Amino acid sequence: MVVKKARIVIIGAGMAGLTAANKLHSVAAAKDLFEVCVVEGGNRIGGRINTTEFGGDIIEMGATWIHGIGGSPIHKIAQQIHALESDKPWEWMDGKGNEATTIAEGGFVLNPSFLHPIKKLFNNLMDHAQGKMSTTSKGDCGNLGVGSFLRRGLHAYCGSSKEEEEFNRFGKWNKKLLDEAIFAMHENVLRTDSSAADLFTLDYGAESEYQMFPGEEITIAKGYMSIIEHLASLLPPGLVQLGRRVTRIEWQPERHEPMNMENGTCSRPVMLHFCDGSTMSADHVIVTVSLGVLKAAIHGDDSGMLTFHPRLPPFKAEAISRLGFGVVNKLFMQLSPRHEKRDEHSKGFPFLHMVFHSPHSELRHKKIPWWMRRTASLCPIYNNSSVILGWFSGEEGLALESLKDEEIIEGVSDTISCFLSHSPEFCNGNVDSEKYSHEYEVKVSKVLKSQWGTDPLFLGSYSYVAVRSCGDDLDTMAEPLPKSGNSNHSCVSPPLQILFAGEATHRTYYSTTHGAYFSGLREANRLLQHYSLC
Numbered sequence: 001m002v003v004k005k006a007r008i009v010i011i012g013a014g015m016a017g018l019t020a021a022n023k024l025h026s027v028a029a030a031k032d033l034f035e036v037c038v039v040e041g042g043n044r045i046g047g048r049i050n051t052t053e054f055g056g057d058i059i060e061m062g063a064t065w066i067h068g069i070g071g072s073p074i075h076k077i078a079q080q081i082h083a084l085e086s087d088k089p090w091e092w093m094d095g096k097g098n099e100a101t102t103i104a105e106g107g108f109v110l111n112p113s114f115l116h117p118i119k120k121l122f123n124n125l126m127d128h129a130q131g132k133m134s135t136t137s138k139g140d141c142g143n144l145g146v147g148s149f150l151r152r153g154l155h156a157y158c159g160s161s162k163e164e165e166e167f168n169r170f171g172k173w174n175k176k177l178l179d180e181a182i183f184a185m186h187e188n189v190l191r192t193d194s195s196a197a198d199l200f201t202l203d204y205g206a207e208s209e210y211q212m213f214p215g216e217e218i219t220i221a222k223g224y225m226s227i228i229e230h231l232a233s234l235l236p237p238g239l240v241q242l243g244r245r246v247t248r249i250e251w252q253p254e255r256h257e258p259m260n261m262e263n264g265t266c267s268r269p270v271m272l273h274f275c276d277g278s279t280m281s282a283d284h285v286i287v288t289v290s291l292g293v294l295k296a297a298i299h300g301d302d303s304g305m306l307t308f309h310p311r312l313p314p315f316k317a318e319a320i321s322r323l324g325f326g327v328v329n330k331l332f333m334q335l336s337p338r339h340e341k342r343d344e345h346s347k348g349f350p351f352l353h354m355v356f357h358s359p360h361s362e363l364r365h366k367k368i369p370w371w372m373r374r375t376a377s378l379c380p381i382y383n384n385s386s387v388i389l390g391w392f393s394g395e396e397g398l399a400l401e402s403l404k405d406e407e408i409i410e411g412v413s414d415t416i417s418c419f420l421s422h423s424p425e426f427c428n429g430n431v432d433s434e435k436y437s438h439e440y441e442v443k444v445s446k447v448l449k450s451q452w453g454t455d456p457l458f459l460g461s462y463s464y465v466a467v468r469s470c471g472d473d474l475d476t477m478a479e480p481l482p483k484s485g486n487s488n489h490s491c492v493s494p495p496l497q498i499l500f501a502g503e504a505t506h507r508t509y510y511s512t513t514h515g516a517y518f519s520g521l522r523e524a525n526r527l528l529q530h531y532s533l534c
């Protein structure tokens with residue numbers, strides 16, 4: 001009887017796919033037991049990891065931080081391959097701890113006595129949500145959003161605060177407006193950290209399940225891509241195939257095809273169709289595409305996007321649709337001094353934290369575009385860098401993707417002027433701004449933005465647990481199909497036809513590169529176990 005080698009196809013050459021490929025290849029190559037290949041729809045590996053250069057600096061378009069170095073497998077690889085040191089400057093080379101200057105719209109520098117109480121309030125509320133201060137029951141699929149929890153906390157605080165003080169120094173601001181706006185700035189950071197653009201949809205109960213590694217958070221000197229390139233370098237050439245976008249996955253939840261007696265083999269249960277019309281059969285497929293791509297797949301309209309035939313079963317489709325997947329984009333801006341003669345004592349562009357009037361307030365400055373108003377900070381990517389970084393999420397992040405570079409440059413420049421010109425009148429548009437040139441005056445010469453939301457290979461940035469979803473849904477994401485294989489080695493509905501890996505399949509480390517890494521390992525091990533190889 002001819003025993004055919006099992007064929008395992010991994011869809012996606014991001015962190016999860018390459019990690020699974022490495023694990024399987026290391027065992028398969030030694031024992032020659034199965035074929036492994038990775039099919040990647042894009043023309044590059046790395047997925048949501050994309051290191052590039054801008055203004056002479058190494059920057060990250062996607063994943064940026066190692067979220068805690070203690071126990072992180074990513075940190076371990078980075079150390080092994082000496083990726084944590086470099087001669088060239090890189091994004092956040094001097095860490096997160098730079099001293100920020102917080103300025104309220106109109107150019108009012110806020111000192112710590114205004115900022116600290118609100119920061120403390122916000123952090124206490126988040127500590128509470130993350131279960132550091134209580135023993136809340138974990139894993140409830142509840143209805144409470146982090147947004148409503150935070151706002152309740154803010155209103156309780158405002159209700160208890162003292163009489164309004166005079167704010168003649170702060171133009172249109174008063175104490176209550178300022179407190180709320182500082183609070184909103186912290187919320188804006190959470191919007192990008194979580195990718196939940198609307199915090200009212202971020203599940204409160206799940207916050208306590210999310211885990212971070214201990215230790216400092218750092219960036220990778222030689223770039224996040226060095227990790228990806230290392231993983232790929234361990235694979236033989238040709239194992240990863242680029243430009244191979246899968247459009248259709250045919251699988252067999254209930255097959256009753258008898259074993260072929262002549263050659264003693266069964267046909268492989270899964271058939272992949274590619275965008276160029278070619279096909280490939282497989283015994284096992286590990287799907288690592290983003291939750292955004294899976295959401296589009298379950299609404300499958302066959303318009304060239306990924307679809308499953310038959311459709312994914314309800315338990316899987318419902319978890320996919322309940323979980324959240326938001327858009328977060330990074331915008332890099334290159335500054336050039338507007339005037340040749342720069343003050344020798346000029347401090348350069350500050351680590352600017354911005355406190356905006358609320359987007360619909362009549363007090364807002366009309367020159368600042370709406371899509372800038374929920375960006376919490378504009379910061380040089382390291383001390384003295386002329387490259388400034390801002391984060392955008394949700395609607396604002398999506399809007400950024402469709403704006404022309406010139407429109408972005410104008411909107412950013414107007415915003416910077418409003419905060420740094422020390423001329424509140426500028427923002428009202430009734431003063432000639434040229435009269436107010438000073439040490440901070442800057443010109444944005446070019447910009448580079450990520451476009452994760454509209455890229456059909458991602459359709460968003462990373463996942464979060466949405467209200468009415470919960471940690472169980474992340475476990476459901478990881479369950480292979482068909483759900484219960486009713487046979488072992490006959491051809492009746494073979495088990496483990498479709499396996500799921502990727503950031504959105506990890507219950508406690510979702511949304512991260514290490515979550516993706518562990519998920520790839522998990523699914524490779526599931527197959528090795530199936531073949532009794534570990």
Ligand SMILES: Cc1cc2nc3c(=O)[nH]c(=O)nc-3n(C[C@H](O)[C@H](O)[C@H](O)COP(=O)(O)OP(=O)(O)OC[C@H]3O[C@@H](n4cnc5c(N)ncnc54)[C@H](O)[C@@H]3O)c2cc1C
Pocket residue numbers: 011012013014015016017039040041042045046047048049061062063064065066067244245246247288289290293306328329330450452456457458460461462501502503504511512513514516
């Ligand atoms: C702006 C941004 C900032 C981030 N910051 C951090 C951070 O600081 N720290 C951190 O840990 N994480 C961060 N992340 C998250 C991190 O990048 C991801 O969690 C991780 O890279 C996901 O890896 P993955 O393998 O699960 O998915 P992906 O990297 O998305 O890999 C999936 C692959 O599948 C391919 N694909 C999609 N559809 C098809 C198809 N039909 N056929 C074939 N191939 C297909 C895609 O091209 C992609 O290469 C960030 C992400 C973004 C977008």
Ligand SMILES: *[C@@H]1O[C@H](CO)[C@@H](O)[C@H](O)[C@H]1NC(C)=O
Pocket residue numbers: 047050051052061450451455
């Ligand atoms: C990766 O970065 C390069 C360089 O900036 C860019 O051209 C490309 O579009 C990016 N790819 C993705 C998927 O973001």
Ligand SMILES: *[C@@H]1O[C@H](CO)[C@@H](O)[C@H](O)[C@H]1NC(C)=O
Pocket residue numbers: 093094098099383
């Ligand atoms: C950058 O500046 C901060 C203070 O703002 C300082 O603590 C840090 O050491 C500096 N880093 C470098 C590399 O100079």
Ligand SMILES: *[C@@H]1O[C@H](CO)[C@@H](O)[C@H](O)[C@H]1NC(C)=O
Pocket residue numbers: 004260262263265
């Ligand atoms: C086994 O036989 C079937 C039916 O005759 C055929 O379709 C299939 O290609 C054969 N497989 C191999 C590996 O020869």
Ligand SMILES: *[C@@H]1O[C@H](CO)[C@@H](O)[C@H](O)[C@H]1NC(C)=O
Pocket residue numbers: 383384
């Ligand atoms: C940044 O610039 C300031 C002033 O120009 C200088 O004193 C400082 O050494 C610079 N820091 C770095 C890390 O280059």
Ligand SMILES: *[C@@H]1O[C@H](CO)[C@@H](O)[C@H](O)[C@H]1NC(C)=O
Pocket residue numbers: 485486487488
């Ligand atoms: C697979 O076979 C083993 C024994 O060979 C048996 O114990 C097990 O129940 C079978 N699994 C299924 C799903 O039938």
